[in-house]
Amino acid sequence: MLMKENEPLARYTTLEIGGPARWFAQADTEDDVAEATAWARERGVPLFVLGGGSNLLVADAGFEGLTLHVQLRGIDVEADDAGNCIYRVAAGEDWDAFVERTVTDGCAGLECLAGIPGTVGGTPVQNVGAYGQEVASSIVQVRAFDLEQRAFVEFTKEECGFAYRRSRFNTEERGRYVVTRVDYRLTPGGAPTVRYADLQRALAETPEPTLIDVAAAVRQVRRAKGMLLVEGDADCRSAGSFFKNPVISEDQYEKIAASHAAPPRFPAGPEHGGCVKVPAAWLIEQAGFGKGCAAGHAGISSKHTLALINRGNATAAEMLALAERVSAAVDARFGVRLEMEPVRVGFE
Ligand SMILES: Cc1cc2nc3c(=O)[nH]c(=O)nc-3n(C[C@H](O)[C@H](O)[C@H](O)COP(=O)(O)OP(=O)(O)OC[C@H]3O[C@@H](n4cnc5c(N)ncnc54)[C@H](O)[C@@H]3O)c2cc1C
Structure with a gap:
């Protein structure tokens, strides 16, 4: 397998930010995944798994380890x-191209997830929605290489521990698995979902x-x-939503509504009983950061x-500084x- 050194990472990310990867390899097969991860382990080199780079902020100093670009097709x-x-x-399949294939095949279940950048392997990580x-509603199984057991494993949907923007792959076991295949169950001839206003x-x-x-x-x-990657649109040089929509208690919601104005609210899901989800965008705007606001x-x-x-x-560093200003203003x-x-990659 070809191992590059000091490969600039900015070009692999939608934010177009980030220094070099000390080592960089591309995995086209499951054998490549096993081989590259063994290489990193033998040398005690940290590993980062790169998909489409659409949900990343890579440090200016880059990543002092092996970046493994998952390209299985x-x-x-x-x-x-x-x-x-x-x-x-x-x-390694492109997510949006796969969604297009499923709607062309007449299979329902992913049509509302069209236009999201990145790879198929990235979708279970934060339970893309x-x-x-x-x-989470369509996945039946995720196949992955377990870096601890050094073996391929398969998880059912239940074992993936999906919740809002969460799964076992981005919580306690973050960094333990390299996803190599995702199985989705879709409904031929099913009706489309048209729920959002x-x-x-x-x-x-x-x-x-x-x-x-x-x-x-x-x-x-x-x-x-600006949530679709369009050539020449400066507004999509982003990582999509920079903040998750916060889940807060009913009490906290009532306090905000009484002292400011009532924020829009959405059900937080069964895993967050007694809580509501409020749009981070609304909170950010109310805290004084409007659309088009510039900071360097x-x-x-x-x-x-x-x-x-x-x-x-x-x-x-500039992106993080702005993010910190925004979240401090919302907190205050x-x-x-x-x-x-x-x-965040390469910040530790
Ligand atoms: C314009 C824009 C709009 C977006 N809209 C949405 C949206 O509507 N909803 C939404 O949920 N997200 C959205 N996103 C975020 C992003 O597209 C998704 O999170 C996407 O699934 C990330 O996949 P990726 O392949 O680009 O992962 P990367 O950005 O490369 O990686 C993200 C994380 O996943 C891990 N990862 C990636 N591939 C693998 C793998 N094969 N095995 C193990 N770990 C892996 C990485 O290590 C990293 O921790 C948007 C982003 C942009 C730029």
């Missing part, structure tokens, strides 16, 4: 006993939208928010308050701590 489809389609998808769907508005002229229509409408809505080379997207952007030649005004969504 291939999609197999089979029917299960109930007539559903099981898509077995290699981790948008416009009323998340991958933005999506309903975009489809107002389409009374009976197909899955293809819904995926196209999702991309259109995302484009208007870093800034906030002119289309979406939740996306911190590289305005050109921004450093990771509402007593809510925002949690960063992108993964």
Whole structure:
């Protein structure tokens, strides 16, 4: 396997920020994954697994270890006993291209997740979600290389521990597994999900939208928010949402509503009983950071308050400084701590 040295990482990330990887290898097969990770282990070198780089903030000094770029390809489809389609998808496949294939095949379940950048292998890590769907609802199994056991393992959906932007892959066991394949169960001929108001508005002229229509409408809505990677659109030089939507108690919600104004609210999900989810974008705007706000080379997207952007030649330090200013302002005004969504690489 080809091992590069001092490979600049900025070009592999949607933020276009980050110094070099001390070592860099590309995995095209499961054997490559086993071989590269053994190489790192024998030398006591830390490992970072890179997918599409769309949820990363890489340090200006880069990563003093081995970056393994997961590029495994291939999609197999089979029917299960109930007539559903099981898509077995290699981790390096492009996510949006895969979603497009499923809607073209007439299979429901992922149509609202169109336009999200990155790889298939990245989707179970933070349980990717948008416009009323998340991958946890479709995933049946995740295959991965376990760096501790030095063996391939398979997890059922239940074993993945999915919750809002969480899974076993980004919590206690972060960094332990290299995902090599994800299996999704989709419904042939199933009805599309059109739950979100933005999506309903975009489809107002389409009374009976197909899955293809819904995926196209999702991309259109995302484009208007700078949440679709579009060549030449400076607002999408981002990592998508920079903060998770905070989950707060009903008490805290009532206090904010009484002392300021009532924030919009959404159900927080069964794993957060008695709590509500509030939009981080609303809190950030109320705390004084509007769309298009600039801080040197870093800034906030002119289309979406939740996306911190590289305005050109921004450093990771500038991005973090802005993120810290934003979260300190939200904390001071509402007593809510925002949690960063992108993964920080090379900061330890
Ligand atoms: C414009 C834009 C819009 C976005 N919109 C959304 C959205 O609507 N919803 C949403 O949930 N996210 C969104 N994101 C975030 C991002 O696209 C997703 O989190 C995506 O799934 C990340 O995948 P990736 O392959 O790019 O992972 P990377 O950014 O390369 O890595 C992210 C994390 O996943 C790990 N990882 C990646 N691949 C593997 C693997 N094969 N095995 C083990 N670990 C792995 C990495 O080590 C790292 O910890 C958006 C990002 C951008 C730039």
